[in-house]
Amino acid sequence: xxxxxPTNLNDARSRxxxxxxxxxxxxxxxxxxxxxxxxxEICRRAGVTRGALNHxxxxxxxxxxxxxxxxxxxxxxxxxxxxxxxIVRSSYNNVIQPAFKVVIELWLASQNDPDIGTELASAxxxxxxxxxxxxxxxxxxxxxxxxxxxxxxxxxxIAIGLGRATSGGKASAHEHMVFETMLNxxxxxxxxxVKNNE
Amino acid sequence: xxxxxPTNLNDARSRxxxxxxxxxxxxxxxxxxxxxxxxxEICRRAGVTRGALNHxxxxxxxxxxxxxxxxxxxxxxxxxxxxxxxIVRSSYNNVIQPAFKVVIELWLASQNDPDIGTELASAxxxxxxxxxxxxxxxxxxxxxxxxxxxxxxxxxxIAIGLGRATSGGKASAHEHMVFETMLNxxxxxxxxxVKNNE
DNA sequence: TTGCATACATACATGCATGTATGTATTGTT
DNA sequence: AACAATACATACATGCATGTATGTATGCAA
Numbered sequence: 001x002x003x004x005x006p007t008n009l010n011d012a013r014s015r016x017x018x019x020x021x022x023x024x025x026x027x028x029x030x031x032x033x034x035x036x037x038x039x040x041e042i043c044r045r046a047g048v049t050r051g052a053l054n055h056x057x058x059x060x061x062x063x064x065x066x067x068x069x070x071x072x073x074x075x076x077x078x079x080x081x082x083x084x085x086x087i088v089r090s091s092y093n094n095v096i097q098p099a100f101k102v103v104i105e106l107w108l109a110s111q112n113d114p115d116i117g118t119e120l121a122s123a124x125x126x127x128x129x130x131x132x133x134x135x136x137x138x139x140x141x142x143x144x145x146x147x148x149x150x151x152x153x154x155x156x157x158i159a160i161g162l163g164r165a166t167s168g169g170k171a172s173a174h175e176h177m178v179f180e181t182m183l184n185x186x187x188x189x190x191x192x193x194v195k196n197n198e
Numbered sequence: 199x200x201x202x203x204p205t206n207l208n209d210a211r212s213r214x215x216x217x218x219x220x221x222x223x224x225x226x227x228x229x230x231x232x233x234x235x236x237x238x239e240i241c242r243r244a245g246v247t248r249g250a251l252n253h254x255x256x257x258x259x260x261x262x263x264x265x266x267x268x269x270x271x272x273x274x275x276x277x278x279x280x281x282x283x284x285i286v287r288s289s290y291n292n293v294i295q296p297a298f299k300v301v302i303e304l305w306l307a308s309q310n311d312p313d314i315g316t317e318l319a320s321a322x323x324x325x326x327x328x329x330x331x332x333x334x335x336x337x338x339x340x341x342x343x344x345x346x347x348x349x350x351x352x353x354x355x356i357a358i359g360l361g362r363a364t365s366g367g368k369a370s371a372h373e374h375m376v377f378e379t380m381l382n383x384x385x386x387x388x389x390x391x392v393k394n395n396e
Numbered sequence: 397t398t399g400c401a402t403a404c405a406t407a408c409a410t411g412c413a414t415g416t417a418t419g420t421a422t423t424g425t426t
Numbered sequence: 427a428a429c430a431a432t433a434c435a436t437a438c439a440t441g442c443a444t445g446t447a448t449g450t451a452t453g454c455a456a
Contacts, residue, residue, distance in 0.1 A: 010423055010432055017433080033310030035233035038413060051435045054416085105306065107364040112231030148375040155376050156350065159357035166305040177346040178353050208402055208453055215403080236443060249405045252446085398456085406449070415440080423432070 018056050018066075020046040025067035030098045034105040061119040068106065068123035071099045085186040088153055092179060095161030098169045103127055104162055149189045156182050216254050216264075218244040223265035228296045232303040259317040266304065266321035269297045283384040286351055290377060293359030296367045301325055302360055347387045354380050 024045035028037040039060060043050050057063040075094045094100060110117035110124060117124065156178060163172050222243035226235040237258060241248050255261040273292045292298060308315035308322060315322065354376060361370050 008424085013423090013433075031310075033233075033306060035231075036310055040413065049435050050414085052433070055433060060414085104360075107360075108231060108303065108306070111364050111366065112229075112234055147372065148379045151372040152354065152376050152379045155357035155361070156353055158360060159353035162302075162305075162356060162360055163353070166309050168309065174345065174349040178350050181346045181350045206454085211403075211453095238443065247405050248444085250403070253403060258444085400453105400455085402451100402453075404449105404451080406447100408445105408447080410443105410445080412443090413441090415438105417436100417438080419434105419436070421432100421434080423430100425430075426428085 014056065017046075017048060017052055020048070021053060021056060021063060022067045022070055025063055026071055026099065026102065029067070029102045029105060034102075034109040065120055065123045068102065068120065069126060071102050072123070072126045074099060075103070083186070083190045084150075084153075085183060085190055088157075088182055088186045091157050092160065092182075095157045096164050096169075096171070098164075100161040101165035101169075104158075104165050146189060146192070149185055153182055153185060212254065215244075215246060215250060218246070219251060219254060219261060220265045220268055223261055224269055224297060224300065227265070227300045227303060232300075232307040263318055263321045266300065266318065267324060269300050270321070270324045272297060273301070281384070281388045282348075282351075283381060283388055286355075286380055286384045289355050290358065290380075293355045294362050294367075294369070296362075298359040299363035299367075302356075302363050344387060344390070347383055351380055351383060 021042060024042045025037065028041050028045060032041065039050055039053055042063070043053050046053075053060075053063070057066075075097060106116075106120065106124065106127065110120065160175060160178065163175060164170070219240060222240045223235065226239050226243055230239060237248055237251055240261070241251050244250075251258075251261070255264075273295060304314075304318065304322065304325065308318065358373060358376065361373060362368070
């Protein structure tokens with residue numbers, strides 16, 4: 001029978017091995033990039049053989065999809081943010097995470113190899129929902145004239161993330177200046193929004 | 199003797215082959231990315247065999263360095279720009295070039311593989327001189343308080359370049375809004391600079 | 397025209413990643 | 427206890443990129 005006790009030993013072992021493979025995939029993509037993240041490298045980091053990887057993920061791209069879903073789940077913008085400023089702060093905390101480099105790597109990899117785009121299509125759409133400018137847009141304000149501010153802040157977040165990704169995860173000397181500028185823009189927009197709603 | 203007529207046939211042939219190899223390298227890096235740009239792929243595009251590549255570039259990284267130098271030479275910001283706005287316009291025309299993707303690819307590749315960073319160190323320093331925020335800073339204005347504007351514009355240029363690189367070279371639906379915002383920021387800064395100089 | 401250097405092309409050996417098939421030990425079921 | 431399924435490890439074959447060695451044709455100089 002398929003039905004087994006919930007504290008199945010094999011099941012727990014499988015989950016642990018899967019988690020280690022997924023974690024090793026993320027670490028490898030952060031440190032080695034997308035193209036140098038190979039099955040051999042993942043198994044080396046996870047401390048298992050390729051037999052284990054093939055057993056749990058017969059289709060290699062499924063492992064990458066699982067890893068990407070885990071990355072995106074940790075990079076979700078706070079959904080209950082009320083002001084644009086708070087959304088900017090929350091998103092900033094996302095893009096400065098080392099895992100954000102994986103998102104950028106995937107963008108470029110799927111552009112360089114269309115097959116990757118199709119194989120990881122589900123993960124990519126997940127990405128857009130987590131980082132789309134829509135998450136930056138307050139539902140109570142939607143004037144076309146102010147879209148530029150939202151998109152500009154969105155682009156600046158991406159740029160900061162790229163800067164971190166290309167600097168070993170460390171902030172550049174001027175990152176804080178850019179962040180302060182972003183906060184100013186967000187606060188101005190927030191105050192305009194309040195005035196418009198009054 | 200080494201001294202030959204300036205219109206040496208062999209010399210012209212060599213230059214032509216080198217140019218084709220360098221051009222094929224750039225094209226491959228734009229279309230296939232850094233990691234998938236291989237000696238085989240370059241030779242296939244250039245229409246020569248790997249023997250020719252090895253003859254002209256016994257050290258493979260020398261070919262990449264030559265290709266990157268050519269990329270950077272075509273992405274130089276206009277040195278005689280007078281206003282910040284004109285510099286932004288000029289830099290914008292650079293980052294929307296397909297070749298700018300090569301710059302981003304190199305940033306990530308050298309981060310993923312430190313060996314690449316050391317091998318292509320000369321090309322990378324070339325990059326910093328071509329895209330450093332210093333090129334955005336007017337020599338007549340250098341107030342620390344206004345640095346944030348320059349760095350913010352710099353980051354936005356990078357973000358636009360990344361957006362192009364991850365969208366097949368085509369502009370996103372909101373790119374023009376961001377560009378207009380950048381021009382506004384630049385014009386405001388320009389007018390403040392004039393007032394300060396009066 | 398003879399000899400040498402240049403500019404390639406071809407061929408072989410090596411390393412690495414992947415796909416796949418099979419062996420094996422542990423776990424779970426009856 | 428016997429059988430079967432799970433969770434691996436090991437081994438083999440293949441493809442691709444690279445390094446290198448050698449063959450060869452053309453240009454150039456004496």
